[in-house]
Amino acid sequence: MANPVSTHTYLLLLSTFLHSVHPSHQIQPSQFNALREIQQFLNYPSLISIFNNTWDFCNLEPSPLFTVICYEDNVTQLHITANNGDFPPSLPQNFSIDALFSSISSLQNLKVLSLVSIGLWGPLPATIGKLSSMEILNLSSNYINGFIPLELSYLKNLETLVLDHNEFTGQIPSWISSFNDLAVLGLRNNSLFGPLPISVSRLENLRVLAMADNHLYGEVPNLQNLTNLQVLDLKNNKFGPDFPVLNPNVVTVELRNNSFQSSVPYEALTSYLQLQKLDISINTFIGPFSSSLFALPSIEYIDISDNKLTGKLLHNTTCNEHLVFVNLSSNLLTGDLPECLQQQNNSEKRVVSYGGNCFSKEEQDQHPSNFCHNEALAVKVMPQKLEHEEGKAMGVVGSSLVTGIGGLTVIVGLSYWVFHRRKKGAAMKGASTRLIIEKLSTVNTVKLLSDARYISETMKMGANLPTYRAFALEELREATDNFTHSTIIGEGSLSQIYRGKLADGTAIAVRCLKMRRKHSPPTLTQHIETISKLRHKHLASCIGHCFECCPDDSSVGIIYLVFEYLSNGTLRSSISGNFAGVAGQRLNWAQRIAGAIGIAKGIQFLHTGMIPGVFSNNLKITDVLLDPNFHVKICGYNLPLLAENGGMKFYHITLKNCRANEEEKDDIHDFGVILLEILVGRPIISQNDVMVVKDILQVSNKMDDTARRSIVDPTIIKECSPESLKTVMEICLRCLSNEWTDRPSIDDVLWTLQFAAQLQDPWRLDSHHVHQQSVSLPL
Template sequence: MFTGQLPDWLKSLSALTVLSLKKNLLNGSLPESLGSLENLRILVLSHNHFFGEVPDLRSLRNLQVFDLEDNSLGPQFPQLGSQIVTLILRRNKFNSAIPDKVSSYYQLQWLDISFNRFVGPFSPSLLSLPTITYLNIEGNRFTGRLFENLSCNDELEFVDLSSNLLSGSLPNCFLSDSKNRVVLYAGNCLATGDESQHPFSFCRNEALAVGILPHRQKPKHASKVVVALSMSGGIIGGITLVGLIFLVVRRVQAKKTTRAPPKSSIAENASTGYTSKLLSDARYISQAMMLGALGLPTYRTFSLEELEEATNNFDASTFMGEGCHGQIYRGQLKNGLLVAIRCLKVTKNHSIHNFMQHIELLSKLRHHHLVSALGHCFECYSDDSIVSRIFLVFEYVPNGTLRSWISGCAGRTLTWTQRIATVIGIAKGIQFLHTGIVPGVFSNNLKITDVLLDQNLAAKISNYNLPLLAENMGKVGSLSSAGSKENNARVKHEDKIDVYDFGAILLEVIVGRPSSSRNLVDVLKDQLQASITFNGAARRIMVDPAVQNAYSDESLKTVMEICIRCLHKNPADRPSIEDVLWNLQFAAQVQDAWQGDSQSSDGSPSRLSNLRAYS
């Protein structure tokens, strides 16, 4: 919540290598003194209110990451050194041409200049930069022709050319069978044969309207034109008048053209979030996000054909269930990866653009203890661009719900050590939802059946409160908020709603039986409270029989105490999720020490075999 201008004393920090001021309320122009921070490698000023020209930063020879997203900077393209790796100018007011020097940024991997007012010819050489993996120029006024024989970098994973004034043909490298490459190009004048493109006349007229030519002529021809015009000054007035009349007529025709219904398929205008490559390279992204993304495939846009093939055309045998957030199918992608596909029928008339902010947030919700999204797919009505269905592709978690492992279904149950590890994982997942991203995700209506276990018995939270689902289905409230008091306290203590739900999960993990109503939760909580004030025998009666005699009493008591605090009726009296996590980790340490002491003090075969039975 910082406000005001950048302080002048920043120039005194000569050894500074990373400066991140993203997501504040800073304003004013960027000071020239930024160019004196010669050791700066990462400069992030995104999501503020800066305006005006970007100072000359060519002296920052070590600068690798430069992020100005969502400000009002411009109009000239920034002057930077050639060592830049990640350059993000998205959502500003740049309205110049891209300088030729950008084509010599041989270390550039990530270039996002979308949603500005850039004009002039698009340079195809950007597609073949040696290290480029992500290129987004959506929502500008770039002109020029693309040709089939253009080359692309083999490592290029994402290209978005949408909503410009490009013509010609799609390069063959866009149409290759690269499984990891996403190419979006709707809203141009390309000869693709589909309805997502405008006619060529539209791009020509729009280019004239903003004072640029769709095709740049050679300099020597331009020189001859200038000379001819200078010698024919008396003719200019007549040509201008005729041109204005022609422009008015063509603009009317162009508006009619834009009303033509777009393509009903789904992929062209979709935007993905941060890829795993960016997460590993851009050090200014939070450590929580970097750790959470490990081991997950890159988030991407899927085609409907891919999902139909993965589910055998959504065959009944792949149907997994249905809830308030749509039907869920199990599928297998071409690379063998198992996925869970949630099919959400849209109930409000929204275009793809309305959902993109939610999609970008969804792509960032990646963590070891969340069932993370791998991609999405939009399906539109055949006669317009209104979305009819959204398909969300999640990782598939094979080992069932936590409840099935507590109840002993199919002869399986968790030891006390494993139960503590599981609830620690759930707490870490909740902590990430609350603090790992901005804004946080709260009121997740967590239930024990929403916690799945993977092949390593690590807990993963599913069905958390995705804003995309809330936007479509209405806000999903927490079970803990049924009472009017908690409804009034929702805004002030929204993080404590999830803490209560976590307490209900923790209660079932302790006692080993479900608590189907809030009244039953209150009864069991009171019984836990009573057992704590007595002795170990009283606590032994409360704990799940499946883990009796295989736990440390101090560990059990610690978990019971934090459970009772989580279930407090007054949200303000419940602990923070960080407090919960600290107590559970302490209980795990106590349990580990107890197990080590037990094995060292009693090495008899019967004692060791009993311990192994629970390990």
């Protein structure tokens, strides 16, 4: 709730100034009128009617709420800020940010504009580009939405750009590098998505790069040439997997809560002589931790909590005397807590947290030492960065494969040996077979499946899934009523799918797959490891497996793959009118866009969320299911081992630009067919249906909005904004291009659909006469 006294004082002060001023020789009349218009647009009441003709406008005493600075007869600085961060005064329902900035643009010599916490809402107008003299622009803590406008790039003299705490969406534009003098770039707490453009690395004068609390992802560009960079704040995004390359002059590095999965470059960090704050918490950094960070000459704050860092710390480790905060919690550290971090040796101001490790000091809930040893063995060693030479890259692949799954290879080899012996007639008794299978499951749990646990924690959308594990055959028999025929929910030539429920109540689907012994142990190992990693919010994910020797054929083994079970029907049923089993209910337009975005995110993960990527998934709308919260999940993707002559189509890690291949674009075409059905609201069964509906869509899209609406599902005609509908139709047609080279990438598809969602939401609000800023669709 606003402080009525402070807000009233704020309004009174500003109104007193504006109504007590008349054009003097120190300000041009056009600029005086612009200030009066700003007063009206911001809804400031006229409380004072007596003018003080002697009040010198340009010598007005600055205040925390309102400051104007003049040079000669021009306004050069304008600062308006709500009192002490209080809730800003409400703007009128007919407020127009376009009109406001049209008046501000009259202040042609304005070098500094700061409008903070005053409740501005709406897209940033193109008229911002008229303020060509602008050097500092601060519009933080408002409700400004939409894309960052291109016209902002016209401000060639800009040195500080702060748009923190708004509702900007879209990607960070690559033209950001056009600001040659830019020193501060603040875009914290918005709804920006996509990668950080490489052009940022050309901002040679940049001192502060603050992108925290957005939806940004991908590799951080090489920032080594930014010799002036002091503050890097990227926390609460999805950047990764590698630690960013920075210049040693950096002072603050905040990478908290991202998707980093590499080792920490301690050798580089030891050269960061000015580093004061390092926060890499809530990631999946791996490998040994170096206590040399404690002794960096300027270090004051270190947070490495919630990672997979290993190593043994020594009692006599030294610490910088200025170190005031250390958090080592929830890693795999062993040994002794350094003496300089122990409470009895700390100054009162030093805070130290170290729980969730395996230190000999048992305070703060330490694990037993074997926990850190076993977990450390299970952490997959990440491959080094790819070299240009193919031979080096293959060496990396080989070494990481041997390191990560060597233990399982031995066990699967034993299973293979068992099959081989059975074929030669060396019969084994049932009890012996069970013993081998039990040993196989046990080792998988310790090694491979903890790898999967590590993967599941690092994948950006894989939360809320059960930990991947090995199942005992008896456990699956009990869950499926001994695999009775009544529990079968799907069947193929080489596999059956059974519905079941675990002892803890978890609903599962078990795919029983007969596997001939032509699968070598390394191949089988690779397939199982891949399956364990395919965990994502928009995939019906595998949560475990079980091995068994086939009693009827000595050359065949059986693998049971255990999946999460989804009971709310398919996306097709929710569009055709049987939503969650209730006839007559259908997804509305906003829900359909959200569903399409979910499918695109699932495809994006299959293509890029792991190496090698999963392609040629033969996607169909009937393979898109709904979970209990009605989020979409793809169940029909290309798992390995699901066909004797098939197997997973992927590409070697050394290939460049593998996402531009034809198999990836096959998935894009299939996604276009799904979009087509989402649009028309009726099943599209054959390829002929696809061609006919596509042709109609193509003709209609070239005409007006009425023609476009004539072919879409009648139940959503009144819900679609014209721009949103046209955007979805256009990306659908691009996905269905006959030439695979003309089809967009999955990143382009996802970006376009998110744009369509943004176009839809403000239209929906306006159509209900709601005069407030738009709110993004929950996806």
